[in-house]
Amino acid sequence: MNRQRGVALYQPSDADRKTKRKNRRALTEGGDYIERHQPDDALGDEPAPGQAEKRQHSLRRRLRLRVDTHRATTRILRVAYPFLAEGGLGANGTYIGSDVFSGGSFVYDPWVLYQAKVLTNPNILLAGVIGTGKSSTAKALITRSIALGRKAYVPCDPKGEWTAVAEAVGGVAIQLGPGLPNRLNPLDAGVRPASVAEEEWRRIVWSRRRALLGTLAESTLGRLMSSVEHTALDVALGTASRNDASPTLPDVVHALFQPDGNDVGLETDVLIADGRQVAHAIRRLVHGDLAGMFDGPSTTTFDPNAPMITLDSSRIGSAGNDHALRVALACASSWMEAVAADPSAGQRFIVYDEGWRVMRDPALLRRMQEQWKLSRAWGISNILIVHRLSDLAAVGDLGSEARALAEGLLADCSTRVMLRQEPDQLARTASLLGLTDVEIATIAKLPKGRALWRMPSRSFVVQLVRHAREADLFDTDGHM
Ligand SMILES: Nc1ncnc2c1ncn2[C@@H]1O[C@H](COP(=O)(O)OP(=O)(O)OP(=O)(O)O)[C@@H](O)[C@H]1O
Ligand SMILES: [Mg+2]
Incomplete structure (x- = not known):
């Protein structure tokens, strides 16, 4: 046995080589070879019950077929014998x-x-x-x-x-x-990871809140929001998050119905009209069939551990x-x-x-x-x-x-x-x-x-x- 780069190589012995040569000749010469190399009494004249008739080229012999042992890594065997010699995905996991x-x-x-x-x-x-x-x-x-x-x-x-x-x-x-x-407040900021700077964290929290409000409005409206509705929602979220505490959905709905137009230089009446449908869509979470579940400060904190x-x-x-x-x-x-x-x-x-x-x-x-x-x-x-x-x-x-x-x-x-x-x-x-x-x-x-x-x-x-x-x-x- 020889090991090269992790592959086990089979090295046949002299005796193995002789057997191999014999087997090869038996295969190519068939009955002729067997007759020449078997003692007379070994073959007998009459075939034994259940055995094939002895004929030239019948390719049958009494000796057991000997196949050389072959050894290889699972990496090679799994290709030669798919499914039966599967190497698996390793043991990590x-x-x-x-x-x-x-x-x-x-x-x-x-x-x-x-x-x-x-x-x-x-x-x-x-x-x-x-x-x-x-x-x-x-x-x-x-x-x-x-x-x-x-x-x-x-x-x-x-x-x-x-x-x-x-x-x-x-x-x-x-x-x-x-x-x-x-009750869960879906607008909760969560805990700022140590690796994220204060300013960046503020932006992440804003975009997460904004994305959620957009999803809630579009899901309830059954359509994409228009550009004026996006603006109305941005202004409302800005108003609701003005103080540092987590805004809640009722805060955002309130700000949609009573926006502060000064933030973007728009007439308050225009903003109210633009955000009306979005306000009603989000209001469903506050007063509709989901009332009491997502419309106030969380009653439980997220335990990251x-x-x-x-x-x-x-x-x-x-x-x-x-x-x-x-x-x-x-x-x-x-x-x-x-x-x-x-x-x-x-x-x-x-x-x-x-x-x-x-x-x-x-x-x-x-x-x-x-x-x-x-x-x-x-x-x-x-x-x-x-x-x-x-x-x-x-x-x-x-x-x-x-x-x-x-x-x-x-x-x-x-x-x-x-x-x-x-x-x-x-x-x-x-x-x-x-x-x-x-x-x-x-x-x-x-x-x-x-x-x-x-x-x-x-x-x-x-x-x-x-x-x-x-x-x-x-x-x-x-x-x-
Ligand atoms: N390997 C298993 N051997 C025997 N019973 C099993 C096996 N895996 C699951 N079951 C049983 O089959 C039942 C259904 O399993 P499970 O709830 O996981 O199915 P499901 O595909 O998720 O069903 P559903 O589509 O209803 O959600 C369970 O009671 C479970 O205990
Ligand atoms: Mg299931």
């Missing part, structure tokens, strides 16, 4: 389960794999039929990653199923809903009316962004469970896309959970802005975890993800908890392995 084809462990970490250039961004898309284990897969990845120092924020939890998980890992679960005591923070939105909105849920998500994610945007806060997952329910809104999609684009700069891995990839197409007509934004989110997810898909979804899934026939056939038959993990140039079929305590904690079949 979080254990997810077993690689179904090779039997090895499957370990994943978006930040480690980004550094290893396996991934082009740390974002993850999870898709699968109802009840196939999408949330369980995300929960396993996140709870196990906490041991590695990662944190997780869940601004969108319409089923309230992350609350128990957050409590189990020592995190915070905030329940929001009509009549509940918790908590390993997990979830916002249980199960009491917001109703089936078929997801607008309130979308507005709540915009407010909640802005509140979380105040801390999430601090690059020194460590690496964090941001989970959009049941993401398909909030994606029908171009204003929110624009916001999500921005967050996706900033993921590398902020050290964030966004996890979007949908049922099928056609959820992304359902957000708008072909060629519409919403559709382009949603498909852009897919393009910005380097890791696509596909659980079982319905047969009618397979063709679309294959064309959007560029799957092979074998991968498509695999997706159609995946059992619960098993998924195709697709990365730019690697793919694995992985069975999620859960500890008994995790199985209890992640269970969502309780009501069944």
